[in-house]
Structures are given as C-alpha cells and as structure tokens.
Amino acid sequence: MPSFQTRLKITGLRPGNPPESVMEAAVEALGTRHHVESHQLQISGGVxxxxxxxxxxxxxxRGENQQARESAAMMRDAVERVALTGALSVLRRNRGKWLPV
Structure with missing residues (x-):
C-alpha cells in the first residue's frame, strides 16, 4: 500500500480546547479513511x-494521490474545529523519498 504523509501548520488554539485535542482531532479524522502509521508534533521555523x-x-x-489529498483536507477541516491552521502539504513516499503530491 502506498504511504503518504500530511504536514499541517498549527498557528493557535481555539478557546476552550486543550493542546492535545489538536492531534486527537487529526488522528481521528484521518483514521476514519486510512490506517494512520504514525503521528508526531514537530516545530518547523518556530511553528x-x-x-x-x-x-x-x-x-x-492518480487515484491514490487524489484520495490522499481529499483525506488531508478532511483532516484539516476537523483540526480547524479546535485550532487555527496554516499551510497544509501532502507527500508521497517514492523510492525512499517524500515527494509532494
């Protein structure tokens, strides 16, 4: 099965939501359509x-890439209920490298 990665910048929390709710929302939303292999929070450029x-x-x-893009957008929508978001990117694993979809 093809492996994809989504990266989503988080610029703030919506009032009343604890920080852990952001990752929970992301994993839950993506997990409704796909097997989530791993998830982590990183700091990129201070964000x-x-x-x-x-x-x-x-x-x-083509179909796999489209599914990945749609799923990433769905995940972002779920995260936006608890946090403010920035840039979203979707990457596909190809011969040991992560390439933009």
Whole structure:
C-alpha cells in the first residue's frame, strides 16, 4: 500500500480546547479513511506542525494521490474545529523519498 504523509501548520488554539485535542482531532479524522502509521508534533521555523503518516489502498497513482489529498483536507477541516491552521502539504513516499503530491 502506498504511504503518504500530511504536514499541517498549527498557528493557535481555539478557546476552550486543550493542546492535545489538536492531534486527537487529526488522528481521528484521518483514521476514519486510512490506517494512520504514525503521528508526531514537530516545530518547523518556530511553528508547531502536525506530521501524520498514513496508507492508502493501492489502485493507481492518480487515484491514490487524489484520495490522499481529499483525506488531508478532511483532516484539516476537523483540526480547524479546535485550532487555527496554516499551510497544509501532502507527500508521497517514492523510492525512499517524500515527494509532494
């Protein structure tokens, strides 16, 4: 199964939401469609960033990429209920490298 990664910048919390609710929302949303292999919070350029790795059912490259983009957008929508977000990127693992979709 093809492996994808989504990276989402977090620029703030919405009132009344604890910090852990951000990752919980991301993993729960993405997990409704795909197996989430790993998830972590990193600081990139001084800004928190969620990194989630997930698998997409193998079909053909175009369809897999489209599924990954749609799922990442759905995950971002879920996260935006508890936090303010910035840039979202989706990457695909190809021959040991992460390449933008």
């Amino acid at each position: 928190p960033q969620l990194n989630l790795r997930f698998l997409v059912e193998a079909t053909e490259d």
